[in-house]
Amino acid sequence: MTTAPYNQSILKMNGLSVIESCTHTQNNAGTMFLEDHLFLFVLKGKYTVRYGNQSYTVKKNEMVLLQRSITVEYEKSGEKEEEYLLDYMMFFLKDDLLNEFVKMADLKPSYPEALVPVSVKSVNDRLISYIESLKPYFNQPEEVRNGLIKIKLLELLFDVADTDGNFLIQFLQLKRKERKSITEVIEENIFNPLSLNDLAYLSGRSLSTFKREFKEIYNTSPLHYIRNRRLEKAKELLTHTSLSVTDVCFSTGFENIAHFSKVFKERFGISPSLLKKPLRLT
Structure with a gap:
């Protein structure tokens, strides 16, 4: 007590x-x-x-x-x-x-x-x-x-x-209560830090049904699709805004900066911190 x-x-x-x-x-x-x-x-x-x-x-x-x-x-x-x-x-x-x-x-x-x-x-x-x-x-x-x-x-x-x-x-x-379409749930929450379980619940489906129907629509897994959408948005923000790497990480649905940096480099061949650095004139 x-x-x-x-x-x-x-x-x-x-x-x-x-x-x-x-x-x-x-x-x-x-x-x-x-x-x-x-x-x-x-x-x-x-x-x-x-x-x-x-x-x-x-x-x-x-x-x-x-x-x-x-x-x-x-x-x-x-x-x-x-x-x-x-x-x-x-x-x-x-x-x-x-x-x-x-x-x-x-x-x-x-x-x-x-x-x-x-x-x-x-x-x-x-x-x-x-x-x-x-x-x-x-x-x-x-x-x-x-x-x-x-x-x-x-x-x-x-x-x-x-x-x-x-x-x-x-x-x-x-x-x-009518189930939301998977595309509607994804577009509403693509940059929110929700798990696949959360997204399945929001769509009114079991996790297995959500994954199966998602692949039928997008021809890929939800994890792969969502991660790539978030990374593309992160690259856009890093390139065209003054947001820091930390701000971009959390605003695009990632919850761990180290993980974000790792998958970003795997996707684009450069770390987000290096991409963010201003080019120096020689």
Whole structure:
């Protein structure tokens, strides 16, 4: 235990984290990429999530549902009257679980013409009781069977859907969300430091499907194509702007200067630092 109490407990299903319970008093901010749909419940304190121009502040006994394949900024804080304690749970929902829920709930395939907006909702007594029922499992998480965790996640979805009908529509919207084309995802993120896994998630595909479809479109591997596009842009910036080698490295999606210099020299036969040096007149 440190001066700023922190505790994190995780329940896994098939080796993947699906439920996290966190408690701490230290203010924290950062970013995270949502690989799965996320249900966030705050029991004490305040958790703010920002996506683009949208911001959602989840306070004590409130919840919000966010779709996967987005990068969000977050800020965690507590309230003075509760000694700045933040207590929250996160539920990561896989597509196969949502499929099973939709089937079990016998939901009709009807959708509103306009998307139901994401909103923060109050947690009722039924959901608070559900949260309390999970706490004993965190004492010995490795002994909780996959089947039981799956049942508890399905129970959550039924409880939430019965709490607010709009969540039912949100579930359906998550399922109908159209996949972006691979070319669109690549052009939007070519100079962002995202991994192939991230790009696959953004396109709504598995990594293997993403790689296969990418090669069908570009006739090369995504790693080779993306690296060459970044290197061509880096060469252009080094030649025609006053940006330093370091600035060019990070602005074109590379995260390590030594690696950037190595692959740049392999591609163009000259290091970026030498290319950047001004020519001397003789």
